[in-house]
Amino acid sequence: MSGAPVSSTSSRPAGRGVSWGLLRPQTLLVLFLLAVLLAPLVLSDFTVTLLNYVGLSALVALGLVLLTGIGGLTSFGQAAFVGLGAYTTAVLTAGTDLPPALAMLAGSPWLALLVGLLLTSVVAIVLGSVTLRLSGHYLPLGTMAWGISLYFLFGTTEMLGGHSGLSGIPPLELFGFPLTESRHYYYVVWLVVLVAVLTSRNLLDSREGRAIRALKGGRVMAEAMGIDTGRARMIIFVIAALHACTAGWLYAHLQRFVNPTPFGLHIGIEYLFMAVVGGAGHVWGALLGAGVITLLKQWLQDILPRLFGSAGNYEVIVFGLLMVLMLQRARDGLWPLLARLVPVRQEVKVIDPQAAPLPRKDQPPHGEVILQAREVTRRFGGLVANNAMSLEVRAGEILALIGPNGAGKSTMFNQLSGVDTPTSGEILFRGRAIAGLGARRIAALGMSRTFQHVKVLSRMSVLENVALGAHRRGQRGVLSAAWRLERAEEARLLRDAAAQVERVGLGEVMHDEAGSLALGQQRLLEIARALCSDPCLLLLDEPAAGLRLKEKQALAALLTRLRAEGMAVLLVEHDMDFVMGLVDRVVVMEFGQKIAEGLPEDIQSNPAVLEAYLGGVEA
Known part of the structure; x- marks a missing residue:
């Protein structure tokens, strides 16, 4: 993080009143990082391998958290993007008789990753420009259509090995050291996952992130505040595709072999289950959902054949019943349930009084x-x-x-x-x-406006709702937000938003969720948000x-x-x-x-x- 003045977060009690006994979020993060670091040293080879697959699945599920849980865009086709990343690196590192244009790029898995990310970006933009125009049930049906199409493309293209697939994929190397053991590969997988989690959290805690979070509950309001909702939808669609592509690249070099089977529609549905089960509106829910479903499937595959024999796929039946039960009992996923069990201090924004004021338009003559x-x-x-x-x-x-x-x-x-x-x-x-x-x-x-029927984002704080109004007064983009390079601008936006909150008399509830406010207070929030656009x-x-x-x-x-x-x-x-x-x-x-x-x-x-x-x- 830079040394510029920032509007970061600080901790306060999750509820009003006594604050002792509550853990800081940073403490839990350190404990989690220690667990990730020490796991290969104490666990069996089989368990470490299983954790590698949990990490790969979590990377795809994280993209779906952004796309589906936060952006409200349901996709069943993410497994196809996993396949795109896997086949790109397989062709460039293990393929033979490559065309001259591809032969120049062959050999290095790291170069193959860059090519795969570029190719996936182009494919995602093309598919998104068509698919994201759909709404309602047509959108998920559209993702099914191109997911199935890419799956059959993998299986019928001779250059990709058809349904037999491609073998001979080399292992990843770091500084000349080949990562041939699961314990070594584990650290690469989880480093990528943790970087993806960090950048996703940073993105959501920014001007661009507020625009993304506005998609699910307030597109009309967001457009009225100057947010390009079409651009925001495309951003998360491409990010989710890139996460899946990276997971496919890691999968190919872990398996050293690829065929179309892991990239079919049924696996895309499984990834979506992971995001929903973990908590589709929560970044950490992707890791929880991937872990629960991967371990549950493995456990069912081990236990059920001993009870009922191996004649039928009983694990699929039981797994389906458990998913239905969970969706009935915990529709927001497991992460909110877990969060309520752990006493963690709530993070709130810190307003920097030294942040430079935002420029203002000249008012027309009276x-x-x-x-x-x-x-x-x-x-x-x-x-x-x-x-x-x-x-x-x-x-x-x-x-x-x-x-x-x-x-x-x-x-x-x-x-x-x-x-x-x-x-x-x-x-x-x-x-x-x-x-x-x-x-x-x-x-x-x-020109700015409020609405007859109040349009606020109930799970965002009052301050963040108001800061949506200042969206057009900022300039920094997605990459800056993901790597915390826009903190000085964010400090200015939040300072102005806080001033408007105080201006309408909502200062005491600035950090409360907007959904907890009375109707009259929500109307004042809307006025503050409109004023924030200057x-x-x-x-x-x-x-x-x-x-x-x-x-x-x-x-x-x-x-x-x-x-x-x-x-x-x-x-x-x-x-x-x-x-x-x-x-x-x-x-x-x-x-x-x-x-x-x-x-x-x-x-x-x-x-x-x-x-x-x-x-x-x-x-």
Whole structure:
């Protein structure tokens, strides 16, 4: 780690109150590393060999934790990427009669690893560009399709040895020393696994990692915060493929022989089981799941034939029943259960007060029109949700958009923020046409929003949720995050996020999980997240819903300060007392159309507005 100011993690009690008796995470890590280091010295050759296979499986399962457990993208085809790494090194180190282009690369297993990683990256990008466009059950079916295709490609290509496979693969060598024994090979396998775990944890604890973690529960929100969710999906798809490729390379030089059998769809399903059983949302769960399933399979293969004979595959039947039972009883996997049994201090972010502040955009001059909607119409088939809607918002004012339920306010909000596209009409933001531009690109121009139905990532802390809003204000990428080279930038992002958390009055719960907050607090969190993007226009969808009186007063005071600073605010709200005492102008909608616009006091006595809200006015 660099010596630059960092926003790292520190430990605090897992719950409120007494803190003695709790272990530090670093203590457990040291104990685990000691166990890994000493294992070959005290265990039998068979057990060490088994641990080698646990490590190889854990490497693949770790990629699936990132892809499936954290990113929400189910893949059954990872075994095919394992085969890609295995066959690449087999061909380059043991193949004969190679084409001239490949003969130049032949001979060195380490060079074969680089070639395999490059080839896997290209294949993963090509497959991902097609597969990741799918959603729902079509995505896992797509991964099955290319997984099966690659499996049969391995088995039917003459150069790859067909179903007979390739033999004569040389052992790995380190400094001229051949790794021919399992005990020697063990350290290489587990060094690679531990590096993969470390870099994965580093990645997830970063700006890029927050974008990845936003995929599973908040893609619409993430795009509105300026996150390129398509890029984030491709990143974890390629990372998972590279982990599998590396596992295949290690497997080939451990076995010294490859054939297609270990790279079929059934093995891909087994890898997915490992990630799920261990805890698909937890990096260390990959190691636990790989260990449990590998050892369980071995135990069943040893015990069941003695009880029932060797005529049937009873271990497969029992294994399947045990998996169903576990998925019923521990749907989040075994790692959360284990974590609850071990008293470990919870890690929290340390905010560096010396971190340089992030640059801010210049606010437009007070009174300048920054958002215009002209004759905006949105049709859904025969339903007209918005009909020729026009409005404008000026810098340094608060404009309320009100109307009865079903008036089309949220549809209008979605079109202004890029979540939806108008059927016709024009939307200008600071003089630029933005209709159809997309939420991410609009967010980059200086517009940010909250949502009618709160969109927070419940398992992330309040601080991390808010830091999502600052995503576009950082620049460092995946490699920097994986190797902790972006700590100075991360410190700046977290410092600004912490300032916004304090700004909305959530400082006391900054390090709590967002899912533990009351609804009103979650709405304040959304406002803090929107402010963290440094907008000049803030769109708030029912911000006062769920807030108590004092919280509403604090929110009104905050919005008043933002107005004084020159920020424009457009809000949808049903609390008329809150609206009329706060806003500068009001636009009223009914049945998708604007029926009134003006000052709050004029709107309150407008007959058309009274008709819309009360169903009629007295003569």
